[in-house]
Amino acid sequence: MNSGNLVVIAVSTGGPLTLKALFKELPPLDAAFVIVLHITPQMDYRIANGLATTASMPVTLAEDGECLKSGRIYLAPGGFHLKLEGNRRVALCDGARVNYVQPAADVTMLSLGRPLKGKLIGIVLTGMGRDGAEGIRHIHQVGGVTIAQDQHSSTIYGMPKAAAQTGAVDYVLPLKKIAGKLMELLDQTG
Amino acid sequence: MNRRIMIVDDNEYVRASVDIICESAQLELTSAASGPECLKQLEEGFRGVILMDIMMPDMDGWDTIRAMVERGLYQGNIIVMLTGMGEPDSKMEGLQEYVSDYMTKPFSPDELLDSLEYYLTLLNTPAGDHE
Numbered sequence: 424m425n426s427g428n429l430v431v432i433a434v435s436t437g438g439p440l441t442l443k444a445l446f447k448e449l450p451p452l453d454a455a456f457v458i459v460l461h462i463t464p465q466m467d468y469r470i471a472n473g474l475a476t477t478a479s480m481p482v483t484l485a486e487d488g489e490c491l492k493s494g495r496i497y498l499a500p501g502g503f504h505l506k507l508e509g510n511r512r513v514a515l516c517d518g519a520r521v522n523y524v525q526p527a528a529d530v531t532m533l534s535l536g537r538p539l540k541g542k543l544i545g546i547v548l549t550g551m552g553r554d555g556a557e558g559i560r561h562i563h564q565v566g567g568v569t570i571a572q573d574q575h576s577s578t579i580y581g582m583p584k585a586a587a588q589t590g591a592v593d594y595v596l597p598l599k600k601i602a603g604k605l606m607e608l609l610d611q612t613g
Numbered sequence: 614m615n616r617r618i619m620i621v622d623d624n625e626y627v628r629a630s631v632d633i634i635c636e637s638a639q640l641e642l643t644s645a646a647s648g649p650e651c652l653k654q655l656e657e658g659f660r661g662v663i664l665m666d667i668m669m670p671d672m673d674g675w676d677t678i679r680a681m682v683e684r685g686l687y688q689g690n691i692i693v694m695l696t697g698m699g700e701p702d703s704k705m706e707g708l709q710e711y712v713s714d715y716m717t718k719p720f721s722p723d724e725l726l727d728s729l730e731y732y733l734t735l736l737n738t739p740a741g742d743h744e
Binding site for chain 1: 707709738740
């Protein structure tokens with residue numbers, strides 16, 4: 424990574440189309456994007472390819488041991504949890520499901536430390552359940568900026584609602600405004 | 614190229630509506646009036662995008678998905694839940710990974726077709742080598 428900026432996104436049901444809409448609005452940005460979508464190994468590669476057709480940044484499945492690079496989008500593969508060592512090195516791990524799912528966004532977000540360089544941004548988008556809520560609380564505690572999708576634009580308001588209820592969310596926004604907020608936070612207003 | 618859709622709904626009017634919408638877009642529709650009928654179609658080889666009603670008598674949408682997973686019939690399909698309710702119930706817990714989307718009835722034809730076309734695109738993409 425160049426800037427050290429990191430954006431971690433938690434998303435579940437309704438995610439494929441929501442991610443497509445979000446990344447369609449984003450120009451190439453100086454940040455690494457890590458997406459934790461609740462998916463099976465049968466679907467992860469297809470979702471990554473589908474997102475790559477609309478995103479302005481390259482999209483790949485995150486691989487064990489690789490270091491995140493700025494300007495790229497990484498999708499957590501199905502069947503593993505994804506941790507980020509030192510906020511930049513991918514570690515794929517087995518283990519029990521967390522919040523009934525694997526990959527779980529809480530595992531990824533709780534693996535993050537206070538950023539020594541660059542900005543850390545956590546986002547919770549549409550989805551059933553409460554995965555991402557504890558992770559958002561943690562990101563807030565280590566000095567990151569936190570965003571949750573609003574009820575009206577969420578396919579299912581479970582995960583964003585649980586995140587907002589922690590009191591650790593800085594911005595509750597409709598999907599259409601999340602791209603603009605990201606550009607503002609990453610100092611690239613397009 | 615796979616253009617196959619299955620509607621699983623005990624309401625014949627919903628099935629008929631989806632039939633008209635799919636026909637307008639040259640999509641190949643299979644209809645199932647219950648969870649067991651859906652499983653039968655899957656056992657006979659259906660693979661495509663499945664529009665699954667939640668509230669059905671005897672075997673609801675969640676039970677049908679659990680049966681799909683247990684019998685190895687999930688692979689090669691994408692599931693979109695259909696419901697008249699605003700929010701899903703707790704029976705969805707543990708099934709998030711198998712449900713790609715969630716549409717609240719009534720839905721517009723354009724909204725449904727946009728979703729179906731995108732999911733068919735994903736379905737027609739190779740699954741990758743680590744599946």
